[in-house]
Amino acid sequence: MAASSVPRAATRQPRRVAVLGGNRIPFARANGPYAQASNQDMLTAAVDGLVARFGLAGERVGEVVAGAVLKHSADFNLTRETVLGSRLHPTTPAYDVQQACGTGLEAAILVANKIALGQIDSGIAGGVDSASDAPIAVSEGLRQGLLAANRAKSTAQRLKALASIRPTQLIPAIPQNVEPRTGLSMGEHMSQTAARWSITREAQDELAAASHAHLAAAYERGFFDDLVTGYLGVSKDTTLRPDTSTEKLAALKPVFGKGDGATMTAGNSTPLTDGASVVLLGTEEWAAAHHLTPLAWFVDAETAAVDYVHGDEGMLMAPAYAVPRLLARNGLSLQDFDFYEIHEAFAATVLTTLAAWEDADFCRDRLGLDAPLGSIDRSRLNVNGSSLAAGHPFAATGGRIVASLAKQLSEAGGGRGLISICAAGGQGVVAILEA
Amino acid sequence: MPKVITLEAAPDLRQIYVSAALKRRRVGDTLPDVRVARAGVSVDVPGLAAYARVCRLPLGATLPLTYPHLLAFPLQMVVMAGDGFPLPLLGAVHVENRIEVTRAVAVDELLDIDVWAQDLRPHRRGTQVDLVSEVSTRGELVWRGVSTYLARGAEHPDAPRSEAPSTTPLAAVTGGPQWRLGDDTGRAYAGVSGDWNPIHLHALTARPLGFPGAIAHGMYTYARAMGSLGPRLAPEGLTSRVWFRKPVPLPSTVRLRTAFAPESTLSVLESASGDTEHAVVENTWAP
Numbered sequence: 001m002a003a004s005s006v007p008r009a010a011t012r013q014p015r016r017v018a019v020l021g022g023n024r025i026p027f028a029r030a031n032g033p034y035a036q037a038s039n040q041d042m043l044t045a046a047v048d049g050l051v052a053r054f055g056l057a058g059e060r061v062g063e064v065v066a067g068a069v070l071k072h073s074a075d076f077n078l079t080r081e082t083v084l085g086s087r088l089h090p091t092t093p094a095y096d097v098q099q100a101c102g103t104g105l106e107a108a109i110l111v112a113n114k115i116a117l118g119q120i121d122s123g124i125a126g127g128v129d130s131a132s133d134a135p136i137a138v139s140e141g142l143r144q145g146l147l148a149a150n151r152a153k154s155t156a157q158r159l160k161a162l163a164s165i166r167p168t169q170l171i172p173a174i175p176q177n178v179e180p181r182t183g184l185s186m187g188e189h190m191s192q193t194a195a196r197w198s199i200t201r202e203a204q205d206e207l208a209a210a211s212h213a214h215l216a217a218a219y220e221r222g223f224f225d226d227l228v229t230g231y232l233g234v235s236k237d238t239t240l241r242p243d244t245s246t247e248k249l250a251a252l253k254p255v256f257g258k259g260d261g262a263t264m265t266a267g268n269s270t271p272l273t274d275g276a277s278v279v280l281l282g283t284e285e286w287a288a289a290h291h292l293t294p295l296a297w298f299v300d301a302e303t304a305a306v307d308y309v310h311g312d313e314g315m316l317m318a319p320a321y322a323v324p325r326l327l328a329r330n331g332l333s334l335q336d337f338d339f340y341e342i343h344e345a346f347a348a349t350v351l352t353t354l355a356a357w358e359d360a361d362f363c364r365d366r367l368g369l370d371a372p373l374g375s376i377d378r379s380r381l382n383v384n385g386s387s388l389a390a391g392h393p394f395a396a397t398g399g400r401i402v403a404s405l406a407k408q409l410s411e412a413g414g415g416r417g418l419i420s421i422c423a424a425g426g427q428g429v430v431a432i433l434e435a
Numbered sequence: 436m437p438k439v440i441t442l443e444a445a446p447d448l449r450q451i452y453v454s455a456a457l458k459r460r461r462v463g464d465t466l467p468d469v470r471v472a473r474a475g476v477s478v479d480v481p482g483l484a485a486y487a488r489v490c491r492l493p494l495g496a497t498l499p500l501t502y503p504h505l506l507a508f509p510l511q512m513v514v515m516a517g518d519g520f521p522l523p524l525l526g527a528v529h530v531e532n533r534i535e536v537t538r539a540v541a542v543d544e545l546l547d548i549d550v551w552a553q554d555l556r557p558h559r560r561g562t563q564v565d566l567v568s569e570v571s572t573r574g575e576l577v578w579r580g581v582s583t584y585l586a587r588g589a590e591h592p593d594a595p596r597s598e599a600p601s602t603t604p605l606a607a608v609t610g611g612p613q614w615r616l617g618d619d620t621g622r623a624y625a626g627v628s629g630d631w632n633p634i635h636l637h638a639l640t641a642r643p644l645g646f647p648g649a650i651a652h653g654m655y656t657y658a659r660a661m662g663s664l665g666p667r668l669a670p671e672g673l674t675s676r677v678w679f680r681k682p683v684p685l686p687s688t689v690r691l692r693t694a695f696a697p698e699s700t701l702s703v704l705e706s707a708s709g710d711t712e713h714a715v716v717e718n719t720w721a722p
Binding site: 041049 | 493495
């Protein structure tokens with residue numbers, strides 16, 4: 001290497017990444033209006049809506065990154081296949097990611113990082129999930145038997161392999177919302193954590209009612225007019241109940257947890273939903289060249305994971321760990337935000353996370369902090385509704401939140417927003433946007 | 436004034452085929468002045484999804500270009516099965532189709548459909564006729580289809596021909612999607628389209644009608660071709676034409692080669708060997 005040459009990487013500064021907009025299809029209760037739509041159908045609809053809104057037809061964007069949590073094995077290249085079926089230029093590269101409910105936000109982080117590093121100038125991040133068009137697998141015994149038969153070299157070996165299959169193994173395996181290592185559903189995990197933190201039924205129902213009221217009000221004032229494109233005759237999230245109230249929610253029977261202490265109902269837990277969302281990210285220069293105005297800047301992000309398998313920590317508590325690390329790196333306190341988007345996997349998830357940040361013991365023993373992070377101004381929380389009202393097609397939630405928060409910050413004329421999303425496997429993905 | 440037959444629901448095509456098989460038809464040289472109409476038709480989303488799956492089309496917010504044909508086709512059959520229609524229904528072959536899309540139609544729009552026959556004329560191998568289908572929503576014409584059917588019969592070697600465009604631009608195109616069409620292809624498409632024409636179902640039902648085996652529905656291979664071109668075409672202001680040259684026998688493997696121009700595409704659907712040209716598809720649109 002010539003002595004005078006300076007490695008280019010050393011001179012290259014990270015670039016600011018703008019959130020330019022987003023698009024999603026309305027989220028719909030599983031086995032409802034999108035029952036026949038595949039993940040690829042819905043993601044394509046979301047991408048094509050974005051393309052139409054931002055005039056990107058025939059354009060090659062830097063990269064499209066998306067994923068699905070419930071994914072058919074045939075969809076191994078889901079995002080690239082979606083690009084090829086969309087109005088983007090077919091030379092647009094794409095790849096899939098999967099980080100459970102953190103997928104959509106993680107996709108945005110990956111795109112933002114490549115933009116910041118100068119590897120791409122623009123990108124689309126998103127996610128899709130169908131709880132209706134779910135993959136059904138053959139049982140493990142049947143799969144092993146069929147594979148052995150396929151490997152067999154003689155008819156006798158093949159018959160022997162096929163004979164090993166028991167009739168009960170012919171029953172297909174339908175995917176379940178269960179953690180592989182604990183056998184507990186996400187709701188059961190959450191109910192244990194909620195009980196540990198003494199989260200009351202009333203507080204959960206209040207949060208759920210607020211989510212519906214906020215989402216209804218946001219639709220009412222046209223907030224979603226340039227964030228949502230109708231699909232298959234649906235123009236609004238079908239799980240939204242504008243007329244619900246804490247009284248109505250209080251009448252529901254608990255579905256998770258046991259006995260008198262059970263507090264989690266279908267009303268304060270997210271329903272299974274189908275939907276897709278995407279966001280458009282780019283540099284200032286790319287935005288200007290496309291006559292687009294940045295809504296907000298994608299500032300920083302952090303992920304965390306907790307050891308929940310043997311009960312050391314609650315399965316959905318990882319964001320409580322990710323946020324203080326993100327705050328420390330950016331020199332911010334928990335109170336330095338104008339808006340908080342804490343994904344409502346369950347109302348109890350939001351409430352335990354907030355309780356943990358207020359708890360001196362937790363902050364000292366678990367987070368290693370001198371003082372608790374403290375409480376937040378609840379009027380700044382999920383101001384346009386969140387997953388309890390909108391629904392939660394797992395991988396599509398991140399895109400919904402990034403686009404909504406960016407627009408909210410832009411409408412407010414500036415400010416800072418925090419995103420916190422919990423994910424299966426004891427993981428959490430969090431990010432900061434600024435405008 | 437034409438006689439207008441207004442249908443409340445889509446007729447069952449299987450009944451029409453059965454009664455057509457039993458009916459002896461007088462061959463004439465005039466078309467009855469009849470229109471068949473349905474008003475306020477809403478798209479059945481599960482039915483649309485099944486069609487999209489069979490034809491490998493995306494289930495999007497707007498209808499696939501070929502889908503309104505599916506809604507109009509039963510009405511075409513009512514026209515052609517009606518008294519005084521001068522050509523036999525069974526054994527008639529779809530030789531050419533033209534679709535004009537004025538604007539993309541949303542899945543939840545209510546559609547008014549009008550169908551009639553026109554231009555009965557000689558073909559070099561028999562007699563052909565155009566079935567015109569117009570789809571409008573709230574008085575706005577959004578989709579228009581012209582399906583040309585040939586009834587083989589007395590030959591007219593001097594009849595004017597409707598020639599497909601020259602495939603010369605395709606000479607340099609070597610690649611393109613290839614599809615294996617199984618022997619159940621005709622039955623699968625019949626299930627989602629309602630077109631139970633026996634020539635598509637099974638060799639045993641196709642042979643009495645003069646085919647050595649079952650053949651694919653032309654509108655099926657055309658829909659698949661349109662699906663694979665989909666994002667490369669203008670969604671609105673599009674005219675799409677297809678000339679069905681030689682039937683696609685089932686089972687078989689076919690490939691699609693396409694030449695792209697700024698405001699048009701030209702494709703040929705041919706056997707995998709390239710020996711047989713099954714169809715030519717041309718799409719044009721305004722800039």
